[in-house]
Amino acid sequence: MVRKNKIFIILISIVVIIGAFLIFYNTQNKSSQPPTISISEEEWDFGKIKEDERPVHIFTIKNTGREELVISRIRSSCGCAATMLSSDNIQPGKSAELKVTFNPTGYNGLVKKDVYIESNDPQLPKTKVTIIAEVEPIPSPKAFLSNSQWDLGLISQGDLPTFTFTIENKGELDLIIDKIDASEYIQYDTEIPLTILPGEKQEVTFTYNSSQHELGEVRESVRIYCNDPRRKVFSLRVNGYIKEKPAPTVSISPVGISFNLVNDSEGETIGKFILA
Incomplete structure (x- = not known):
């Protein structure tokens, strides 16, 4: 009887140890696989487009890690590249769509624009995708x-x-x-x-x-x-x-009188004066 109890206790102990080991292993394994960002393409080439076109491409962002992937920020290098993300929070194994619309108005020739993506992926907190196009301008006034x-x-x-x-x-x-x-x-x-x-x-x-x-x-x-x-x-x-406009100035003319006086032969004073 005592022996059976010892065997039972040993078996219970083994089960507890194995269970604790499995829990510890799963916890360690999960923590060693944080959120991981994976993008369908690093760049997309629209090819030749007209200046009045608005081409669109959808990049797929997938979380290949074991924890939730959070997209904290998306910004483009130019206002000509408009972005829209279907979800900021991506669960393990799930995906979100990043829609990029390019407005080539004012461009001519080869154009490359980047879209930057920031997330909680500890290995790749910042990454980017690139769009490329060869823009053919349409005739217009400039x-x-x-x-x-x-x-x-x-x-x-x-x-x-x-x-x-x-x-x-x-x-x-x-x-x-x-x-x-x-x-x-x-x-x-x-x-x-x-x-x-x-x-x-x-x-x-x-x-x-x-x-x-x-x-x-x-x-x-x-x-x-x-x-x-x-x-x-x-x-x-x-x-x-x-x-304020300056006040008008007043001028007086003539500004001087010149007398030229002389005595004549009879002693009378005669002469002339000049206004100047």
Whole structure:
């Protein structure tokens, strides 16, 4: 009887030891396999695309580890690459989709943009994917302004300073300036709409009428609207300071009298005087 009890106790002890070992092994094995990020492609080539296309690619992000993968941040090297992630938290063995949409407006030729991914993967906390495209521009007008700021400086109330700048069309189609928004103090000498042919330039002159403007700082802008698909509105900043107009000066003429007196033969004084 005593012997049987000893055998039973020994068997129970073995089971407990084995159980404890298995629990310890599983715990150690799990802790040795933290979240691991795996991405379907490191880069994606869209090939040749038109400037007005919006190609999309979906990267698959998989968690091949044994703990939850948390995507803490996604950012692109350019606003032209928009991203959308289906889930920030990825369980072991599961995946999430990273949708990248490329906007090639304004680009020409080979373009490479990166999307950076940050996660709680201890081995690879930061990684990236790259999108590539060969952009073929579509014919369009391209507006370029010679200046973006008009500095009036210090002027007196009532002054009429002028400013001339150049609008150039570096595109392949006609550039049309269809609207100019300016304050009541700013006039311009150009008829709107204004058409500028490809490769040509047009000067525009503004006049600032400060006679009705209050004294002090000037902070305004002129907005120029056109049919350039890359940038439909341009701004010209206007800065300066208006001081009080100096009071008019009074001048008196003549400012002097010159006498030229002599005695004649009879002793009388005669002469002339000159106003100067």
